[in-house]
Amino acid sequence: MPIERVSKGFKDISATFQVNPMNDDLIALRNENAIARSLRNLIFTSPGDKPFRPNIGCRVSEMLFENLDTITAQQIKGEIEYTIKNFEPRVDLQKVEVEPNFENNEFNCLIKYEIIGISEIQELTFVLVPTR
Numbered sequence: 001m002p003i004e005r006v007s008k009g010f011k012d013i014s015a016t017f018q019v020n021p022m023n024d025d026l027i028a029l030r031n032e033n034a035i036a037r038s039l040r041n042l043i044f045t046s047p048g049d050k051p052f053r054p055n056i057g058c059r060v061s062e063m064l065f066e067n068l069d070t071i072t073a074q075q076i077k078g079e080i081e082y083t084i085k086n087f088e089p090r091v092d093l094q095k096v097e098v099e100p101n102f103e104n105n106e107f108n109c110l111i112k113y114e115i116i117g118i119s120e121i122q123e124l125t126f127v128l129v130p131t132r
Helices: 031-044 070-087
Strands: 011-013 028-030 091-101 106-115 121-128
Touching (some): 031 070, 031 106, 070 091, 091 121
Antiparallel strands (some): 011 028
16 A cells, blocks of 8 residues: 655745734735745755755856847756756656747746645746846
């Protein structure tokens, strides 16, 4: 009989640091929202930004100033896959899509993943835009 992996609840605080008016505590993100926020934070954190953990992060911000083409999109895709597989053990990565949007000078990203212990596929979408 196979061993069934059971997911536990995940909790994180909101990056806005807003206060819940009901209990005067910080607003908490739970389960799917907490993990989606964690994935976004990993992707938008550059290696070396986290004190004492210089390897954690993703190099996509460096790639945003390269040519806007499918080659750069594939490099960004590979970097996102590497980062999630190595630094987020709570998810099972299913698919990463990165497509260049030539009209708006940006990359559209879609990440599909399963939270370990929950068989429902989650989606996270965001846009990567070069800014200085």
